[in-house]
Structures are given as C-alpha cells and as structure tokens.
Amino acid sequence: LTEKEWRENRLIKIKKWEENCPWEDFINDKTILTILGKKKKTEKKEILDIITKAKENALTGEMLSPEEVAALSNVQDQELWEAIFEAAYWIKCKVYGNRIVLFSPLYISSPCVNNCVYCGFRNSNHSIQTKTLTLEELEEEIKVLTNMGQKRLIVVYGEHPASNYEYICQTIEKIYSIKNGKGEIRRVNVNAAPLFVDEYKAVKSVGIGTYQVFQETYHHPTYKKLHPQNTLKGQYKWRLFALHRALQAGIDDVAIGALFGLYDWRFELLGLLYHAMSLEKEFGVGSHTISYPRLEPAINTPLTGNSSYLVNDEDFKKIVAIIRLMCPYTGSILTAREAPALRQEIIKKGGVSQMDAGSRIAVGGYTEIQKEHIPNKQQFVLQDTRSLDDFIYDLCKDGYLPSFCTACYREGRTGDNFMPLAKHATVKNFCIGNGILTFKEYLMDYASPKVKEIGEKVIIPNYLKWLDENVPQAAKQVRRLLKEEEAGKR
Numbered sequence: 001l002t003e004k005e006w007r008e009n010r011l012i013k014i015k016k017w018e019e020n021c022p023w024e025d026f027i028n029d030k031t032i033l034t035i036l037g038k039k040k041k042t043e044k045k046e047i048l049d050i051i052t053k054a055k056e057n058a059l060t061g062e063m064l065s066p067e068e069v070a071a072l073s074n075v076q077d078q079e080l081w082e083a084i085f086e087a088a089y090w091i092k093c094k095v096y097g098n099r100i101v102l103f104s105p106l107y108i109s110s111p112c113v114n115n116c117v118y119c120g121f122r123n124s125n126h127s128i129q130t131k132t133l134t135l136e137e138l139e140e141e142i143k144v145l146t147n148m149g150q151k152r153l154i155v156v157y158g159e160h161p162a163s164n165y166e167y168i169c170q171t172i173e174k175i176y177s178i179k180n181g182k183g184e185i186r187r188v189n190v191n192a193a194p195l196f197v198d199e200y201k202a203v204k205s206v207g208i209g210t211y212q213v214f215q216e217t218y219h220h221p222t223y224k225k226l227h228p229q230n231t232l233k234g235q236y237k238w239r240l241f242a243l244h245r246a247l248q249a250g251i252d253d254v255a256i257g258a259l260f261g262l263y264d265w266r267f268e269l270l271g272l273l274y275h276a277m278s279l280e281k282e283f284g285v286g287s288h289t290i291s292y293p294r295l296e297p298a299i300n301t302p303l304t305g306n307s308s309y310l311v312n313d314e315d316f317k318k319i320v321a322i323i324r325l326m327c328p329y330t331g332s333i334l335t336a337r338e339a340p341a342l343r344q345e346i347i348k349k350g351g352v353s354q355m356d357a358g359s360r361i362a363v364g365g366y367t368e369i370q371k372e373h374i375p376n377k378q379q380f381v382l383q384d385t386r387s388l389d390d391f392i393y394d395l396c397k398d399g400y401l402p403s404f405c406t407a408c409y410r411e412g413r414t415g416d417n418f419m420p421l422a423k424h425a426t427v428k429n430f431c432i433g434n435g436i437l438t439f440k441e442y443l444m445d446y447a448s449p450k451v452k453e454i455g456e457k458v459i460i461p462n463y464l465k466w467l468d469e470n471v472p473q474a475a476k477q478v479r480r481l482l483k484e485e486e487a488g489k490r
C-alpha cells in the first residue's frame with residue numbers, strides 16, 4: 001500500500017470502530033468548565049482540608065474529586081501553594097520513597113502521516129529530515145545507551161506504515177535481544193499512536209512495559225482545531241479510548257498525558273483526572289504514570305511560540321504538584337523538555353518519580369553525534385542537555401537515590417498486581433532496596449569518579465540506613481546482594 005492508501009484504509013477502520021465504540025465519551029467540556037467556574041474561589045480552610053485528604057489518600061489509593069482539583073488549581077494565596085508543594089513531596093516519598101527512576105527516550109521512527117499543528121514531525125513540515133531506523137541502526141543506538149548505563153527506555157514512533165505495529169514488535173524484540181557486555185535494556189515502554197486490540201495483543205506478546213498515549217488536549221474544539229479531521233489523529237474518541245483498548249488486549253500498564261500549552265491548563269488537569277477515573281472504573285487499574293509535556297519550540301512550527309495558552313514556569317510547578325495530590329499512586333514523569341534548574345526544583349515541589357537524562361530526540365541521535373543536538377531532525381527542542389552522569393551527580397548532591405530499577409515489570413508486579421502496592425504506599429519497600437542495587441551496578445560499571453565518590457560514600461550508606469530503620473528484613477537481603485554484585489553478579 002502507498003502511504004496514502006494505508007492512511008485512508010486505516011481511517012475507514014477507525015471511523016467504524018468509533019461508530020461501535022463500547023464506551024461513552026467521559027469528557028464533557030461544559031461540565032468541566034462549570035466546575036472550574038464554581039471553584040474559582042475557595043476558603044482557605046477548605047483548601048487545607050483538601051491537602052489533608054490528599055495525604056490520607058496516599059494510604060488508600062483514592063483520588064481527589066474534580067471539584068477538589070478545580071479548587072486547588074484556582075488557589076491564589078502563596079502560603080497555600082507552599083503547603084501544596086510540601087504535600088506533593090510528602091506523598092511522593094510516602095508512596096515511592098526518595099528515589100528517582102531514570103530512563104531514556106529513544107526515537108525510532110519519525111515519518112508521520114498526521115499533521116498535528118504543534119509537532120515538528122507533522123507530515124507537511126518539510127524542514128525536518130525524517131528517518132526510520134533499520135534494525136542494525138537500532139542496535140547501534142542501544143549500544144550507546146547501554147554504554148551510558150541505561151536500563152529502561154521509552155521508545156517513540158511517528159504514525160506511519162513504515163512504523164506499524166509489526167515494526168514496533170520487531171524493534172522491541174530486537175532491543176531485548178541485545179547484550180552489550182554487562183549492559184542490557186530491561187524494560188521497553190512505548191509511546192506510539194493508538195492501535196486496534198489485535199495489534200496491541202501482538203505488542204503485548206513481545207514484552208512491552210508501559211503503553212503511553214497522550215490525549216494532548218482534552219478540550220474537544222481545541223483538539224479538532226489542532227488535529228485536522230481527515231487525519232488518523234483527528235479522531236478524538238479513537239484516541240481517548242486508546243488505552244482502554246490496550247487494557248482490553250491484556251497490556252497491564254498504560255499511561256496518560258496532556259501536552260500543556262494547547263489549552264487552559266486547569267481544564268487539562270480535570271481531563272487527566274476524568275481519564276484516570278474512567279480507566280479505574282472500567283478496569284480497576286488507574287494510569288501507571290501521568291506525563292505533562294509542555295509545548296516546546298519546534299522548527300517551522302509557529303504554534304509553539306504563539307499559542308495563547310503557553311504555560312509559564314510558576315504555573316507548570318503548580319500543575320505537577322496538583323497531579324501528585326490528585327492521583328497519589330501514579331508515577332509522575334518530568335522530562336528533559338524542562339531546563340535543569342527548574343527540574344531540580346520540581347523534584348522537591350512536585351513529587352516527581354521518573355525522569356529522563358542524557359536524552360537525544362533525533363532519530364539516530366545517540367549514535368550519529370553524541371555531543372550535539374540536531375535541531376532539524378528533532379521533534380522539538382530539549383532544554384536539559386546534561387549527560388546522564390552529570391544528571392545523576394546533581395541528584396546525588398540533593399540527596400536523592402538514582403534508580404535504574406525495572407524489577408516490578410520483570411517480577412510480574414504490573415497492572416492489578418502493582419496497583420495495590422502503590423495504592424497502599426508499600427511499593428517503596430521494594431523501590432529503595434532495588435534502587436540501591438541498580439545504582440550500585442551503575443557505580444561499578446559506568447560512573448565517573450565524582451559520582452562514584454558521592455554514591456559510595458553518601459547515597460548508598462544513607463539509603464541502607466533508611467532500609468535498616470524501615471524495612472529491616474529487606475536491608476539484610478540487599479546487603480547480601482550488594483556483596484554478590486561486588487563479586488561480579490548483575
């Protein structure tokens with residue numbers, strides 16, 4: 001099939017699916033706008049009660065209500081914001097412990113049949129050189145990533161016949177098959193266009209970690225304006241239920257997100273909440289993670305500079321903190337789209353649990369040039385270009401435990417096996433021990449002298465002490481495994 005035929009055939013199938021969609025659209029623009037209007041001003045006492053409730057929810061796995069989230073998003077008092085930021089960090093530490101899980105994005109294919117107005121990879125943007133990796137080129141990328149010490153990826157694809165579900169399966173299988181000395185990728189998460197149930201089943205069968213699909217904007221008219229109606233991505237409902245279909249197909253961990261800067265951020269927060277509530281209602285598992293990418297400049301993409309909804313740094317911090325309060329069990333992903341100083345600040349103020357580092361977002365970007373970024377091959381511009389090792393050093397300086405852990409996925413703690421641990425704030429009992437063990441691997445195999453020094457002398461002893469005090473039975477086991485690692489085991 002030509003690209004055009006593939007797109008047209010798929011669009012017919014998608015429209016048919018939408019006609020028979022088994023679920024009701026759960027985003028009601030009017031309801032959300034009414035709630036936001038009603039909750040424009042809330043008494044201080046009520047806000048403090050919501051903060052207390054959010055902290056209690058960290059132990060039960062409950063979410064805040066749309067009204068409560070709307071109230072938080074309209075807070076004006078700076079003192080109350082400080083209380084919200086503090087609560088966000090408290091919740092993150094309560095559920096996951098003081099660790100940050102590290103990953104890298106790997107862009108595998110950039111040609112795309114869609115025309116999303118904000119994206120550098122859109123079909124009509126001829127200022128970008130697009131590319132689909134061959135399996136040999138993919139192997140080279142993985143070698144660079146594993147030589148850095150990376151163990152966990154989010155692989156990213158444009159929507160195109162060259163990167164259809166079969167190609168997605170092939171590339172995931174290839175990644176898991178590559179052994180590079182002591183290095184290997186242990187978990188492959190995916191960010192790709194929505195699929196049909198049988199296609200998701202194929203992707204599940206090759207061992208996918210989490211499947212991410214971002215709705216971009218939940219606001220129907222804005223969605224329509226930014227995603228031309230004759231494109232695959234133009235189909236709102238098809239995308240809204242992408243992760244419902246993934247769960248139907250047996251994929252355990254799914255992840256939602258919104259691209260902040262397309263419409264009012266307060267509206268998008270409620271959209272994310274309704275999305276998580278629907279997953280919870282239909283499948284009993286909420287979203288494994290929530291992402292909040294913020295619109296970044298992209299070549300020949302004017303919207304990225306002139307959208308009237310661009311989010312400033314102050315509001316961005318609020319978004320991250322409210323997500324932590326609204327959905328305490330979910331992982332929270334802060335990407336290298338943001339500048340280094342802001343990222344360091346938000347870890348503490350927003351209760352972030354996962355971050356990427358040393359990232360390249362051009363297809364072939366890890367192999368092709370390892371020092372510079374390649375603007376005319378990237379989807380957008382990255383702000384944080386620190387190396388993985390420098391990033392880890394900065395985490396250590398602030399006392400966080402860098403973690404390369406992929407154990408939940410490999411031990412089958414996914415979906416409804418994982419959720420109770422996160423919902424009852426006991427997952428940290430695994431996170432800290434496994435974080436220590438995987439960080440130790442990094443220290444022995446990849447770290448620079450300065451990271452080795454701070455890691456061995458400060459971070460590992462501090463977190464072993466935490467284990468001694470909080471999970472003594474795990475502390476014993478971790479000490480035994482550390483000895484095995486020192487003797488060569490990984």
Ligand code: SAM
Nearest residue numbers: 118119157158159192193214259294295296380
């Ligand atoms: N093509 C797939 C799709 O649209 O679902 C893969 C995702 S795309 C390569 C990854 C994500 O990048 C998008 O879902 C969007 O949220 C984000 N993105 C697109 N353009 C962006 C920009 N200019 N700045 C920041 N993030 C952007």
Ligand code: SF4
Nearest residue numbers: 112114116119121122
């Ligand atoms: Fe394609 Fe995704 Fe970019 Fe839209 S956001 S143009 S679907 S790569």
